[in-house]
Amino acid sequence: MKTGNQSVKTDFILLGLFQYGPMDTVLFAVIAILFSVALMGNIILILLIQLDTRLHTPMYFLLSQLSFIDMMYISTTVPKMATNFLSNSKTITFLGCEIQAFVFLVLGGTEALLLGFMSYDRYVAIYHPLRYPVLMSKKICWFMITCAWTSCSINSLIHTLYAFQLPFCRSRLINHFFCEIPSMLPLVCQDTSQYEHTILLSGLIILLLPFMAILASYACVLTVVFQMSSGKGQTKAISTCSSHLTVASLFYVTTLSTYTRPHSLHSLEEDKIIAVFYTIITPLLNPFIYSLRNKEVIRALRRVCVQKI
Template sequence: MIVIKKVIFYSSQEEGACHTMQGHTGKEASGEAWQEAGRGPWNHSSTVGFILTSLFNESPMDLFLFSMVVIIYTLAMVGNTAMVFLIWADAQLHTPMYFLLSQLSFLDIFFTSVTVPKMIAGFLFGWTSISFVGCGAQMFFFMFLGAAECLLLALMAYDRYVAICNPLHYLSLMSHQTCLLMVAASWLGGSINASIQTALTLQFPYCGSRRITHFFCEVPSLLRLACADTAAYERLLFVTGVVVLLVPIVFITTSYALILAAVLGMHSVEGRQKALATCTSHLTVVNLFYGPLMYTYMLPASYHSPGQDDVVSIFYTVLTPMLNPVIYSLRNKEVTGAMKKVIGKCGVGRTA
């Protein structure tokens, strides 16, 4: 009788749990409820993944902001694609500076596409779930492309230093092979950084809620769900931030300090204005990109909040990739000249 009672008791518990789970809508809600119930740690061995928080709701203001994000993302894709095409099509732009600039636009195309399309699909169709593997892939490519862009911006500062401070040796110091090595180094550094960070982040056990308080899988947001001590890893994350962010910033600052000293010593007013315009464009891009990244990856977790993280992330995932081609093209006569040539050729072709 005692055994029978125990069996009946456990059966009623399981039946009640099943009814509770059936009350949720869909498979994802079911999986989330089990996690909320505290069934213990889970990770890649689990059949469920994560739930991303939508950046917007259905209020009129959020609908307007969502429309603005879509427009900015579209402009970023069109602007950066146009920059890559112009630099490839115009022989006058086949110089080291524009080669590096085309690589920057190329990185921006994929960098913003890692997160924004998923965010748009989540808002429009409710596809907010993401598998464990998908989350890891998104995190890897985001950090890979972001770190590669950080390193590339530092190398672009070196290119401007050589062009302004050592113009007679520019072609020898910035040969085609050197430019290819620079790009390869930025890609290699980004891939190493992303591989280490992704592997270390995903090795933690995750338990409780599957809901990430962010619109994409980013390391700080994911660590909040880990049911393990992440203090040592967060210190390692800070060290990585120093290497990937602060070291390039020091390199960039030094390069532009030397450039400024050289520019102030120029006798040609026109040459001084051209050098200052180019350097100002580069520094604007650097500040727009590095500032938000330093907030995300170098400030302690106590300084972060989900709302602030969303705003900062939108800044460097959507806004900066859109501004890069605008900053470089509108203040650059060679790019605007190449654009006019292409438009003129298209107009002649249509007339013919």
């Protein structure tokens, strides 16, 4: 046990998404461009919602929170991943790895719950339009955000403190491009099956339950939408809901694949590819899916541009 406690304090080595080699500079450029586009897209969407008073509604308030989380989410993993392509040292300190794992879990869990709250917002807007100002008041919106951040911070703290006190007495090589707890368990020199059950339980609560709630809420929404006499109203409702459902499906399916599969069915190479979707692709696509498919956002962008000109 002494050896494990000593080894746990040494640096880890991130093997990265691909084998490092002659293409490192090109891969760095690609990752840097994707990272910049994701940041700019989310920043523009946040500023647009803040500047245009017509977007000061619960729906867009939650959307601005989602963009804020995505900015932090992609910033937690991608910068280290990108710099490793140009650095001779692929190491990350024990403390740095612990902080990265903690922040990543907080942001990922918060986004999962927030997407669920966003579906509730659409459900209330379409199913109970007259009660919408009461059921989605500013106070309730802030309560949702506070609950998401608080609960996921507590969950992340518990997992991080437990996982990083385990004895890492095997190889220091993490076959991943960031410190994700499931990818670190193969380095532990004791049985982790019980802890894996805890990860599964957390995944079911934080990921599967909101996803099921989203599917259930949209099933109710669709029944109302198809009963509308106005074709224009149907189109607007379906457009808004389909954008959210696209984002949610991409995020939940990939994260559920990582956090709810039995350890015996995990492939570290597959896990890395899957992680790209919920760490890079989703934060990159979110602002564009919500803006390009949303006429209100496009009109707001035009109004802001005209005012600035």
